[in-house]
Amino acid sequence: MSEAIKTDVLIVGAGPCGLFAVFELGLLDVKVHLVDILDKIGGQCAELYPEKPIYDIPGIPMITGHGLTESLLEQIKPFNPTFHLNEMIETVEKIGDPGFRVTTDAGKVFECKVLVVAAGGGSFQPKRPPVPGIEAYEGGSVHYAVRKMEEFRDKDLMIVGGGDSALDWVLNLHPLAKRITLVHRRDDFRAAPHSVEQMRALVASGQMDLLIGQVTALEGEGNVLSAATVKGNDGTVTKVACNAMLPFFGLTMKLGPVANWGLHLENNLIPVDTGTFETNVPGIFAIGDINTYPGKLKLILSGFHEGALMAQKAVKYVYPDKRVVFQYTTSSSSLQKKLGVN
Ligand SMILES: Cc1cc2nc3c(=O)[nH]c(=O)nc-3n(C[C@H](O)[C@H](O)[C@H](O)COP(=O)(O)OP(=O)(O)OC[C@H]3O[C@@H](n4cnc5c(N)ncnc54)[C@H](O)[C@@H]3O)c2cc1C
Numbered sequence: 001m002s003e004a005i006k007t008d009v010l011i012v013g014a015g016p017c018g019l020f021a022v023f024e025l026g027l028l029d030v031k032v033h034l035v036d037i038l039d040k041i042g043g044q045c046a047e048l049y050p051e052k053p054i055y056d057i058p059g060i061p062m063i064t065g066h067g068l069t070e071s072l073l074e075q076i077k078p079f080n081p082t083f084h085l086n087e088m089i090e091t092v093e094k095i096g097d098p099g100f101r102v103t104t105d106a107g108k109v110f111e112c113k114v115l116v117v118a119a120g121g122g123s124f125q126p127k128r129p130p131v132p133g134i135e136a137y138e139g140g141s142v143h144y145a146v147r148k149m150e151e152f153r154d155k156d157l158m159i160v161g162g163g164d165s166a167l168d169w170v171l172n173l174h175p176l177a178k179r180i181t182l183v184h185r186r187d188d189f190r191a192a193p194h195s196v197e198q199m200r201a202l203v204a205s206g207q208m209d210l211l212i213g214q215v216t217a218l219e220g221e222g223n224v225l226s227a228a229t230v231k232g233n234d235g236t237v238t239k240v241a242c243n244a245m246l247p248f249f250g251l252t253m254k255l256g257p258v259a260n261w262g263l264h265l266e267n268n269l270i271p272v273d274t275g276t277f278e279t280n281v282p283g284i285f286a287i288g289d290i291n292t293y294p295g296k297l298k299l300i301l302s303g304f305h306e307g308a309l310m311a312q313k314a315v316k317y318v319y320p321d322k323r324v325v326f327q328y329t330t331s332s333s334s335l336q337k338k339l340g341v342n
Helices: 016-027 043-047 065-079 166-172 193-206 256-260 300-318 333-338
Strands: 005-012 034-035 081-087 089-096 100-106 109-117 123-126 156-160 179-184 208-220 224-233 237-241 246-249 251-254 284-286
Touching: 005 016, 005 300, 016 034, 016 065, 016 224, 016 300, 016 333, 034 109, 043 065, 043 251, 065 081, 089 109, 109 300, 123 256, 156 166, 156 237, 166 179, 179 237, 193 208, 224 246, 284 300
Parallel strands: 005 034, 005 109, 034 081, 109 284, 156 179, 156 246, 179 208
Antiparallel strands: 089 100, 100 109, 123 251, 208 224, 224 237
């Protein structure tokens, strides 16, 4: 196990509410690390609707999911938060009063005074394609994400899907893999047109294969694949040598490990005190879509408000002896100094 990273606050989830919480905590001199399972910052806004317009962010008539993420990142820049992406928080253990030791699935350990759960709908988990027996190869030859490209060097690699993830990995892994076969259910791709063009050029020059149809069977021993059968939309059946498979069928949200952290749950949501957004465990707060209270609205603006109130209580755990004076950013020169604007 690696040496613990010490921080005032650890935020689980880098969605919009986790990001804005960095701002509110930063104004109170509280240092933050954030962990997210995704390979990108922005939670649902970045993963589910980056191009879609949002019309109900106060003071911003229209902004896309991607645009909002970029603006929040710009806003929290002065506080220099540290992001740990591609990692899932798995365990939370109480070590102080308050104080927590938190570990990720990659073996990283944090020690924090305060834990803020901003985990949204929970963890994004890959959808499993409907291929009989695929579970047996998960953790062996079937991967739903690329953690290390080197794993795919010299492999007969099958990538399944037609979105950006599938096409991006076709193009990124093409130089490393022995041979790539892309399988998609129709000859029409949702991915960026430029990526589709590049993929088609590789197919046309014989550097990779494209099969239109569905994977119907897998062959191998233990969790090691040796071949996959693809049934074409025209009825043809092709057996393809394959010792690694990357299916990209999108993501679903599941509560995941949050359920095991000793927090009360109501319908998979975390009840909170609406004056502080603290949970039943002192020092653990829950903001954004993951919490519940009478009248809760799963809106980004609710999560922003929750982050502001959470910070007022969290700072008391981080600096128990400090008197916190409420100030406006408009008129406080000390806040403006922290923001680097004065
Ligand atoms: C299509 C669509 C349109 C929407 N439009 C609007 C709109 O117009 N206006 C509006 O206000 N809201 C809208 N919403 C809702 C809005 O996106 C959510 O309210 C908002 O994203 C909640 O933010 P959050 O930070 O609480 O959680 P999320 O955005 O869900 O982020 C949570 C993050 O936590 C991470 N995570 C979870 N568990 C762990 C773990 N154990 N370890 C590490 N990381 C973890 C997840 O990977 C995720 O990135 C829309 C939602 C959808 C799906």
